[in-house]
């Protein structure tokens with residue numbers, strides 16, 4: 001199997017990340033994660049990006065997470081179709097999760113399109129729980145779509 005390497009995302013990766021977001025995450029909703037927005041997030045001190053590169057150095061997956069005082073928010077995560085079901089989504093999430101655990105954050109939260117059954121199954125498999133249905137969360141001029149908020153607790157509750 002081809003070796004895929006995970007690395008911190010750099011500003012020069014913003015365009016490829018944005019294009020993958022448009023095609024794999026935001027399809028049908030309009031393109032909100034444009035290169036400038038991705039680059040602005042990568043430059044923030046509270047946000048980390050990770051990219052997965054093939055042996056040919058092509059980005060085939062990525063994730064973007066923002067860290068606050070008590071929680072981390074997964075903003076984007078995607079794997080190219082040809083690289084799916086090989087554990088890459090899990091590796092990307094784990095890479096971002098390490099920082100949340102080292103900062104002793106309580107949880108990771110995310111919103112996922114309600115109709116995205118594949119991603120919802122992935123997050124359930126990775127320890128997230130569905131918490132709330134957010135009606136009309138994605139409100140675009142020609143389309144409204146529901147989201148599901150999912151949460152993964154990182155700290156154990158005191159016994």
Ligand SMILES: CC(C)(COP(=O)(O)OP(=O)(O)OC[C@H]1O[C@@H](n2cnc3c(N)ncnc32)[C@H](O)[C@@H]1OP(=O)(O)O)[C@@H](O)C(=O)NCCC(=O)NCCS
Nearest residue numbers: 024077078079084085086087088089090118119121122125
């Ligand atoms: C969701 C996504 C990132 C998962 O990436 P991936 O690399 O295929 O996931 P992994 O191989 O690490 O999967 C880990 C486990 O999650 C579960 N899983 C992943 N994809 C699944 C699917 N489509 N259906 C059911 N379970 C799934 C499985 O339990 C899997 O383990 P297994 O393959 O041993 O059965 C990928 O499908 C994707 O990019 N989807 C489009 C973009 C997207 O929806 N992003 C999320 C937006 S919030």
